[in-house]
Amino acid sequence: MRTLIANANEAVGNEVYIEGWVHRIRELKSVTFIIIRDRSGLIQCVFEGKPDWLETLKLESVVKISGMVKSASNKYGSVEILGNQLEILVAVQSDLPIQINGRTLDIQLDTMLNNRVLSLRHERNQAVFRLQAMIVSGFRAFLNGEGFLEMFTPKIVKEGAEGGSEIFKLDYFGERAFLAQSPQFYKQMMVISGFERVYEVGSVYRAEQHSTNRHLNEYVSMDFEMGFIRDEEEVMEMEENLLKSLFLKLKTEGETLFETLEVQCPEVPDRIPRIKMSEAVEILREHYGRIDLEGDLDPQGERQIAAFIKEKYNSEFVFITHYPRRKRPMYTMYCNEEETNSFDLLFRGLEITTGGQRIHELDKLVENMKFKGVEPEQYKSYLEAFKYGAPTHGGLAIGLERLTAQIIGMPNIREASLFPRDQQRLIP
Amino acid sequence: MRTLIANANEAVGNEVYIEGWVHRIRELKSVTFIIIRDRSGLIQCVFEGKPDWLETLKLESVVKISGMVKSASNKYGSVEILGNQLEILVAVQSDLPIQINGRTLDIQLDTMLNNRVLSLRHERNQAVFRLQAMIVSGFRAFLNGEGFLEMFTPKIVKEGAEGGSEIFKLDYFGERAFLAQSPQFYKQMMVISGFERVYEVGSVYRAEQHSTNRHLNEYVSMDFEMGFIRDEEEVMEMEENLLKSLFLKLKTEGETLFETLEVQCPEVPDRIPRIKMSEAVEILREHYGRIDLEGDLDPQGERQIAAFIKEKYNSEFVFITHYPRRKRPMYTMYCNEEETNSFDLLFRGLEITTGGQRIHELDKLVENMKFKGVEPEQYKSYLEAFKYGAPTHGGLAIGLERLTAQIIGMPNIREASLFPRDQQRLIP
Numbered sequence: 001m002r003t004l005i006a007n008a009n010e011a012v013g014n015e016v017y018i019e020g021w022v023h024r025i026r027e028l029k030s031v032t033f034i035i036i037r038d039r040s041g042l043i044q045c046v047f048e049g050k051p052d053w054l055e056t057l058k059l060e061s062v063v064k065i066s067g068m069v070k071s072a073s074n075k076y077g078s079v080e081i082l083g084n085q086l087e088i089l090v091a092v093q094s095d096l097p098i099q100i101n102g103r104t105l106d107i108q109l110d111t112m113l114n115n116r117v118l119s120l121r122h123e124r125n126q127a128v129f130r131l132q133a134m135i136v137s138g139f140r141a142f143l144n145g146e147g148f149l150e151m152f153t154p155k156i157v158k159e160g161a162e163g164g165s166e167i168f169k170l171d172y173f174g175e176r177a178f179l180a181q182s183p184q185f186y187k188q189m190m191v192i193s194g195f196e197r198v199y200e201v202g203s204v205y206r207a208e209q210h211s212t213n214r215h216l217n218e219y220v221s222m223d224f225e226m227g228f229i230r231d232e233e234e235v236m237e238m239e240e241n242l243l244k245s246l247f248l249k250l251k252t253e254g255e256t257l258f259e260t261l262e263v264q265c266p267e268v269p270d271r272i273p274r275i276k277m278s279e280a281v282e283i284l285r286e287h288y289g290r291i292d293l294e295g296d297l298d299p300q301g302e303r304q305i306a307a308f309i310k311e312k313y314n315s316e317f318v319f320i321t322h323y324p325r326r327k328r329p330m331y332t333m334y335c336n337e338e339e340t341n342s343f344d345l346l347f348r349g350l351e352i353t354t355g356g357q358r359i360h361e362l363d364k365l366v367e368n369m370k371f372k373g374v375e376p377e378q379y380k381s382y383l384e385a386f387k388y389g390a391p392t393h394g395g396l397a398i399g400l401e402r403l404t405a406q407i408i409g410m411p412n413i414r415e416a417s418l419f420p421r422d423q424q425r426l427i428p
Numbered sequence: 429m430r431t432l433i434a435n436a437n438e439a440v441g442n443e444v445y446i447e448g449w450v451h452r453i454r455e456l457k458s459v460t461f462i463i464i465r466d467r468s469g470l471i472q473c474v475f476e477g478k479p480d481w482l483e484t485l486k487l488e489s490v491v492k493i494s495g496m497v498k499s500a501s502n503k504y505g506s507v508e509i510l511g512n513q514l515e516i517l518v519a520v521q522s523d524l525p526i527q528i529n530g531r532t533l534d535i536q537l538d539t540m541l542n543n544r545v546l547s548l549r550h551e552r553n554q555a556v557f558r559l560q561a562m563i564v565s566g567f568r569a570f571l572n573g574e575g576f577l578e579m580f581t582p583k584i585v586k587e588g589a590e591g592g593s594e595i596f597k598l599d600y601f602g603e604r605a606f607l608a609q610s611p612q613f614y615k616q617m618m619v620i621s622g623f624e625r626v627y628e629v630g631s632v633y634r635a636e637q638h639s640t641n642r643h644l645n646e647y648v649s650m651d652f653e654m655g656f657i658r659d660e661e662e663v664m665e666m667e668e669n670l671l672k673s674l675f676l677k678l679k680t681e682g683e684t685l686f687e688t689l690e691v692q693c694p695e696v697p698d699r700i701p702r703i704k705m706s707e708a709v710e711i712l713r714e715h716y717g718r719i720d721l722e723g724d725l726d727p728q729g730e731r732q733i734a735a736f737i738k739e740k741y742n743s744e745f746v747f748i749t750h751y752p753r754r755k756r757p758m759y760t761m762y763c764n765e766e767e768t769n770s771f772d773l774l775f776r777g778l779e780i781t782t783g784g785q786r787i788h789e790l791d792k793l794v795e796n797m798k799f800k801g802v803e804p805e806q807y808k809s810y811l812e813a814f815k816y817g818a819p820t821h822g823g824l825a826i827g828l829e830r831l832t833a834q835i836i837g838m839p840n841i842r843e844a845s846l847f848p849r850d851q852q853r854l855i856p
Contacts, residue, residue: 002656004575019656021622021817038656039575039624060817090788092817117813120621129623133578137568147432147467150561152648152828154847155583155631156596156607158854168584170598170607173635173851179584179598186847189856193548194449195557196467203583203631207601220580228430228447228466360518381856385545389449389488389520400580419582419614423601426586428617428809 006040008069009079017066018043018081019089021121022059024101034086035076035101036065037121042076047083059101060121062090109412116419116428127260129418132404134254136201138246139222139398146238148197148224153186155179155203159379168207179205182397184331185382187225188358192390199224201400211423213412214299214350216401218421225395232333232341232357235394236274236319239345239353243268243317250407261408266316272345273309274319280305295324299350306349320344323356330372331365333357333394341394348406355396362386434468436497437507445494446471446509447517449549450487452529462514463504463529464493465549470504475511487529488549490518537840544847544856555688557846560832562682564629566674567650567826574666576625576652581614583607583631587807596635607633610825612759613810615653616786620818627652629828639851641840642727642778644829646849653823660761660769660785663822664702664747667773667781671696671745678835689836694744700773701737702747708733723752727778734777748772751784758800759793761785761822769822776834783824790814 003016020038027033032047032054045065057063064087072080098107098115100122105112112119119125140150156172157180168179183200190198204221229235250258251265258265275283277295284290284297288304297305297320309318322339325332333341333356342356359365365386369376376383404416414420419428431444448466455461460475460482473493485491492515500508526535526543528550533540540547547553568578584600585608596607611628618626632649657663678686679693686693703711705723712718712725716732725733725748737746750767753760761769761784770784787793793814797804804811832844842848847856 019819037622039622062817062819090817090819092815094815096816117617117621118816120618120623126622129579130577132580136578136580137572140565144565149558150564151557151846152560152564152631154646154849156633156646156849156854168598168600170596172596172854173637175854177854185856189545190548190846193545194465194467194554195548203580205584209601218582218584384856387520387522388524388546389490389518391447391490391518418579418618421582421584426584426600426603426605428613428812 003069004040005036005038005043008043008081009077011069012071012079013069015066015068015084016081017064018045019062019064022057022061022063025054025057025059027054034063034065034083036063043079043081044072044074044076045081045083045086047086051086053086053088056091057086057088058092058094059096060118061088061092063088109414113414113420113425120418123260127257128404128408128416131250131254131257131261131407132400132416134250134257135246135403135407136220136222136400138249139201139242140199141249142242142245143197143199143224146197148199148226149190149195151183151187151190151195151198151200152202153180153183153190153200155205157185159185159382166207166209168205181206182221183223184329185385187223187395188331188390188393189382189385191225191227191393191395192385196227196391197224204397209423213414214402214405216413216417216420216422219402219417220400222398222400222403223395225393227391227393229357229392229394232321232343232355232394235355235357235396236272236321236343239355239396239398240268240272243272263407263409266347266407268317269313269315272317272319273313273315274321274343275305275309276322276339277320277324278322278339280320283308296327302346302351303349306346316348318346320346325371328356330369330374331358332368333359334368343396345396345398347403348409350402350406352402352406353396353398355394357392357394360386360390360392362390431497432468433464433466433471436471436509437505439497440499440507441497443494443496443512444509445492446473447490447492450485450489450491453482453485453487455482462491462493462511464491471507471509472500472502472504473509473511473514475514479514481514481516484519485514485516486520486522487524488546489516489520491516537842541842541848541853548846551688555685556832556836556844559678559682559685559689559835560828560844562678562685563674563831563835564648564650564828566677567629567670568627569677570670570673571625571627571652574625576627576654577618577623579611579615579618579623579626579628580630581608581611581618581628583633585613587613587810594635594637596633609634610649611651612757615651615823616759616818616821617810617813619653619655619821619823620813624655624819625652632825637851641842642830642833644841644845644848644850647830647845648828650826650828650831651823653821655819655821657785657820657822660749660771660783660822663783663785663824664700664749664771664773667783667824667826668696668700671700691835691837694775694835696745697741697743700745700747701741701743702749702771703733703737704750704767705748705752706750706767708748711736724755730774730779731777734774744776746774748774753799756784758797758802759786760796761787762796771824773824773826775831776837778830778834780830780834781824781826783822785820785822788814788818788820790818 024035345353773781
């Protein structure tokens with residue numbers, strides 16, 4: 001049976017075989033080193049002299065190497081393999097378009113994405129997506145413990161949740177349908193259906209025309225929604241505890257990933273600072289001379305507020321609360337004519353969460369639709385859900401790629417997506 | 429703080445309050461029983477006489493009840509609440525269109541789906557989707573333990589995986605795009621990217637025109653793919669072990685769900701029988717007089733083979749292997765001119781899994797595309813992945829709703845989808 005490289009240290013003195021990719025070839029005078037990579041790591045294999053296959057062997061070929069495991073001390077670990085035999089299972093015919101065995105992948109983003117299958121083999125990218133899977137798993141683990149149910153809802157929808165023109169349209173057996181901008185309506189319906197607490201990790205779609213380093217047209221949204229809440233503060237507390245649990249998991253289980261990525265696991269403060277949007281605007285006016293903002297922050301404003309909060313409270317996270325009613329979707333609960341029971345969470349100067357309390361009373365919801373210029377007739381099946389006992393509820397959505405990118409400190413969100421979708425990129 | 433109904437038995441002798449839906453109202457001469465439901469269960473609340481609110485209280489209203497917990501023994505459990513006060517938090521104004529507090533939901537499927545938010549409140553439906561979440565969680569837990577990585581891949585694609593006309597089209601910023609019929613290409617790319625073992629639980633789309641009780645146009649696919657395999661037999665062994673682990677989890681953690689659903693947790697045999705497609709056709713000819721089948725089974729044939737296997741091997745599962753090359757997609761490895769290294773898994777007479785080994789050599793893949801009448805030019809970015817060392821690999825996909833429906837014994841797969849999508853149904 002194939003020995004995984006990570007398990008080779010348990011086989012010192014034994015004959016084994018490994019299978020993997022040729023990561024590096026190093027020819028010395030009397031000895032040849034072949035570094036092999038599999039999903040579990042790297043190992044050095046030592047062959048005497050210049051074997052026959054050496055001339056034809058190309059990097060990244062898939063090979064099988066048999067030999068004896070022996071203790072060693074080199075940059076790849078504490079064992080190596082004295083190679084007996086190397087069999088080329090799948091030969092690579094040409095040179096590689098990008099170099100993937102260096103410490104960093106020194107290439108442009110476009111080149112990286114155009115050569116995605118190869119660039120993902122770089123240890124840094126392997127670490128990125130192993131960390132991403134760990135984030136999702138931590139998200140689920142915490143919510144399962146809090147009595148949330150995982151749900152799966154359709155992405156082909158008739159009633160768009162967020163409204164606006166930024167929605168992909170498709171023909172559904174002759175009917176006009178959309179790709180869901182969020183599972184918003186469905187998670188509300190599920191709360192009302194008696195499940196009370198639900199979550200979903202799934203694709204969402206935004207047909208946004210602008211191309212920035214923080215937007216994708218298809219991304220993974222981690223959504224939850226909870227019923228019987230007092231107000232949006234309970235949702236924020238739930239997120240605070242979620243983040244604490246999640247980052248503890250990352251710190252513990254992801255230690256080697258952070259080492260590979262050469263970053264520290266972020267710290268969640270005991271209490272994440274909360275400031276009202278109106279206060280944030282005031283701070284920006286006073287401390288940054290921003291007289292151009294009203295009721296919302298632009299990307300620069302987000303970074304400025306983050307810097308202010310970091311300085312004052314030593315926190316990389318901040319909740320901005322009470323967004324104006326005219327800036328939030330029609331389902332957002334409002335506490336007065338101007339302000340809503342809503343919040344965003346900024347992490348290192350970027351919004352990674354949008355959430356809030358929702359309107360749970362049918363009349364109020366219809367009235368707010370009209371206030372927002374939305375036609376209630378367009379949302380019949382959604383409104384129907386509020387007829388037979390909808391409790392108070394609220395929830396939030398965390399963008400998975402944004403969170404990943406911010407943890408790692410990536411300049412562009414596309415690096416945090418395996419196969420990103422933007423206006424220019426539909427393949428691979 | 430609100431006491432969850434399931435935790436009330438820890439509060440005997442204490443004053444508590446609960447919040448939930450009015451499940452049932454029972455008026456006796458000198459006492460009124462209100463049965464309350466929350467996400468954790470049901471409880472009986474006892475009020476003296478006929479309280480003021482009784483006349484206006486409708487079923488499914490959201491209420492808060494304060495009172496003393498006391499030991500009891502009734503059909504709802506071992507405690508009840510001596511009600512002090514009932515506050516209607518959200519009133520229901522009208523009678524319910526369907527009755528949801530009976531032992532069964534005695535309504536047509538269409539009525540159930542048209543009133544989805546209400547019908548999901550029935551305890552049987554609550555159990556269905558709690559079981560479904562448990563299935564997914566068991567799928568992930570097993571694969572995580574086997575070194576698989578969870579991945580998230582785009583559903584808006586340019587290169588369709590399965591081909592054919594049964595694919596939804598959409599306009600993607602002026603370019604023609606499709607909704608993914610499966611994550612097939614992406615999971616192969618991820619194996620080749622060095623992750624070796626990957627899985628995804630996500631939506632897939634089939635624009636199939638026919639309407640049956642076992643098809644949905646959008647469903648959840650549980651996919652995995654693994655590299656460095658000997659042949660498809662290794663994939664089947666992985667599924668066998670996955671199913672054993674999964675059903676053990678369901679049996680242990682899902683005991684009360686199975687009781688509510690009034691079904692037994694299925695047993696996975698130590699070894700699932702395997703028969704070749706050619707043998708299956710022979711058996712159907714010999715034992716069922718089916719002379720009309722060649723190289724594939726129709727739904728009746730699947731049920732007949734299942735009955736034969738159940739009789740002969742006492743197994744509700746059977747792998748049908750070696751499907752003909754002309755019946756399988758172009759990426760399927762073939763072992764001779766006629767047969768492929770492929771399999772389906774039938775469970776209780778229905779296909780719940782399709783899998784097999786894939787072609788990992790570029791030349792062979794291009795040649796097989798031509799054999800299948802597929803234009804390699806259409807699959808450029810997919811083919812690109814095979815240039816730089818693609819190991820042997822294979823995998824499978826399990827339909828989540830089908831598996832759920834078969835475990836529970838549902839006549840129609842739509843019952844196993846929260847918000848099913850078919851040609852007639854785009855809402856809710």
